[in-house]
Amino acid sequence: MNREMRLGFVIRTLSILIKREIDNMEERTYGETITGTNRFILLHLAHNRDRDIFQRDLEEVFSVRRSTMSSILQRMEDKGLLTRSPVTYDARLKKIELTQKGITLHQQMEDSVDRMEERLIRGLSAEESDTLLALLRKVRLNIEQEDPEIQEKGPIS
Secondary structure: OOHHHOHHHHHHHHHHHHHHHHHHHHHHHHOOOOOHHHHHHHHHHHHOOOOOOEHHHHHHHHOOOHHHHHHHHHHHHHOOOEEEEEEOOEEEEEEEEEOHHHHHHHHHHHHHHHHHHHHHHOOOOHHHHHHHHHHHHHHHHHHHHHOHHHHHHOOOO
């Protein structure tokens, strides 16, 4: 088999190209590159606006230490993407919320991802797109079933 045609190589190459293009889209859209961690935190906060989110929640979701998350949140707060404010029921806790700038940035990121999705399936029929997605899910499941660490944590969604 030709090494360039190996499935893992093709998937890795696509992953790199997609990340690079999304980074470029975002930089053109709002003038700075947002780190992957910042993207995921913005996404998590935006999708959980209906409940209080605290630093310890983010530490658990992203499997990072308190000092690491504290540093990330401080930088995001300095950029004006989020605020940390005390809650009335426990003075030790500070609720983390997106600012309007954070909400706007999240929406721009979602728009970038939507544009990338459109490019990825351009030229594919709906059936081909569905088949590709189903096949990739099977490939992912093959990896998850063989990796004991993934089995302990549960499947990647």
